[in-house]
Each structure stands twice: as structure tokens, then as C-alpha cells.
Amino acid sequence: MVSFDPTVAEHDHHDPAPTGGRAVRIGIGGPVGSGKTALVAALARSLAGRVRLAVVTNDIYTTEDADFLRRNAVLPPERVEAVQTGCCPHTAIRDDITANLDAIETLEERFGDLELVLVESGGDNLTAVFSRGLVDRQIFVVDVAGGDKVPRKGGPGVTTADLLVINKTDLAPLVGADLGVMTGDAARIRGELPVIAQSLVQDPGAAEVGAWVCAQVDAVRAAV
């Protein structure tokens, strides 16, 4: 039941004044089911002692997701902001980034000393990329179970992301995916841009991606 008695209504939202400072923003995009949320959880867990971080999620967000991050990522719920994307996940990270910028600034105002905000996109297709007005760096996540021809198909996510992660490598023999084809195609299509193949089953802390993220945080902060 919704109470509509004005005497029991909550107070109007109060916005604290901005405290200044700006966290490094890293976008994590990729198709549905490729392991974006699991990667965010792994990074939050492994980076928690090293970097002051928060998460904006554009994924269809349920209490299960919040519980997942709470349980698996030692990330308190106040460090996670959910954005509603009005059924258009790519619009919210590319064409109209306003809701995401508002969420990031809300987190920055709430914590004051954030160093890193991970922005997880809703699961989308291969053409979705983050606007450079929203993030400083972006990671595109694909997985071996999504088909080993995915890197070959290209699309701006695969070709232009600052880091391509090929996820769930432990599943490759089970789904008949040729990891060599995937990494080879990715390297050919991406040129100098890095590719990391990983399995969160074998490496729950996502050590290699975590090291890349830390290096990006240092690089962006040094450049500001």
C-alpha cells in the first residue's frame, strides 16, 4: 500500500553541496551474460584495500544484484548507485549520459574522496560504447560461451575499447570455443590495444584486469 497522507510523507531530498575532486571513471560494457557484474564484483573485492571506489550500475537492477555485490564484493550498498535507462542501455552510456553523470556526482558528493568509479553498462550489443564525456577509460567484456567469432565481428566495443576482456576461459573446452581464434582475431582487429583472457573461476580476484585498472587510475590522475 502506498500512503498518500502528506503528514507521513518523507522529506524532500536534500542535496549536499559538491565537495570538489573527481574520481577516475572506468566504463565496463559488453553483451548480456558476458560477466560484467562478476568482473565488477571481483574488482571491488580485490581493489578494496588499494583504491577508494564506488560503482554505478546500469544493469536491470534488482535486490538480488545488490545482495550479490554485498555478499561477493565487500561493497556496502551505499557505494552502489543504480541508474534506470528507460529500456535503452546504450542511450544512457552514449547519446544521453546525463543520468550516469548525475549518479557519479551523487557518489562523489556522498564520499568526497573517491578515487575510482566503475560504471557498469546494461547488457547490450556489440555496437555499444561509452561516451568519452562519461568515462576516462572503457573495458569491453565478451565471453567464450558467446561464440568464438565475436571478436572477429568487431563493432566499436571490440575494436575501440581501451581493454578487451575475454571472459570465462575455463568454459572454452566445454562449449567448443577456440581461445586461440578469439585472442588472435582480437589482436588483429585491435592492433596495439590490450586484450586480457581470464577466468574468474581460476582467478577470482581478476588480478590482471585489476592491475590494468590501477595503472589507468594512476595515469588519468597524473594527467589531470
Add this chain to the structure above:
Amino acid sequence: MAGLASLVLADARFPGGGHVHSGGLEEAAERGLVTGTASLHAFLRGRLRTAGRVAACAAAAAAHPSGPDRLGALDAALDARTPSLAQREASRAQGRAALRAVRAAWPSPALDALVAVHRRPHHPLLVGVVVGAAGEPPAAAARCVGYLAVSGPASAAVRLLGLDPFAVNAAIVALGDDLDAVTDEAAALAGGDPGDLPAPGAPLLDLMAESHVHHHRERVRLFAS
């Protein structure tokens, strides 16, 4: 005569965060109150003649030459005419969201004055201030805001219910007379006392806005309002 500002602000491609708001349509669809083009048309017409009318009148008043001096009173008048906290929040969220794009395109002292009244200005006042500062008449601001009051929910209906986009577009156009009436009234009242702005009630919209937020805490909602 409509100018570029009111056209750009009414464009669905304007990057002001409007695409994540459904104006109560998501809740109405969830409850089976809007199921097709006919019920959508009724929903839009009701919304235009209540919430849209209030918003259009506020936008026209803010666009009036005397608007920048009365922004505090207009802000209070809109609060008073928006009994649902969820709707006040949705209006201020859209105002704050659009501020980013607006500041980049139309910086003006009137805009600074609006933000000085409230860091998260009501969206209709933001539109009114920008349209007025761009030299357009109050009617242009009213028409823009009245149109947005129905175009946003209509677009949400296409996405949530899979309605025929041609039929939905025709349903918006069929509201032309209603939009004219709202625009004319808003323009006529633009220079008056903010306390005299009309205050039509839409209890069902108010309740659905509250219910939408309530359900956000329990299960999935794809729109912010």
C-alpha cells in the same frame, strides 16, 4: 513564433536525461491501465490537461520578461501544485539533469538566478528560463513543456508495450487542440501572480508516481519515474 531553443529542448535527442522518465506510464502499464493505443491516448490527454497544464503555465511564467524576478515564487508555486513527493523529485531530477546540457548551450544570468533559487530546479522553470532568455515568447515555452508532458510517456509506451510507433505518434498529434488550449491559457497567465496559476489535481497520477518509487525498492523498474 517558435525558435531554436524550444525546438531543441523538445527534441527526444536532446541529451537532458529525459529518456529515463516515463511520466507515470510505466506504473500505469504495469497495472494494466494502459494496454494499447486507445488507453494510451486517454492517459496522455489526462496527463496533458493536469500535470502538463501546471508545467506549461509555470514554464510560460518563467519565460515571461518578469519571470527571472519571480523564480522563487514560481518554484514555491510548482511545489505547492505537485502534492506527490515522487513527482517533485522527478521534476527536480529532470531539471538538474537538463542543466548540464543547457549550461553548455545557453549560458545566461537568468539561468544562474534559477540555480540560486534551487540547485535542482524544476524542469518547467528551467525550460521557461532558457526559452525566455533565447528571446522566444512564453507560449513557446508552454508548448514545449506541454508537448514533453505527453511525448515522454508516449515514447515509454512504445518501448514498454511494443505499441505501433505510427499509431502512438498519431495519438500525440491528435492532442493538438488540447495542446493549443494549454498553450493559450499558459501564455495568457504568464505575466500574472504565480499564486494564481491553475492547480488542477490528478490524484491517480500522484498515486502512481508514489507507487512507482515504492515498487522500485521491491522489484525492477526500467524508468526513473
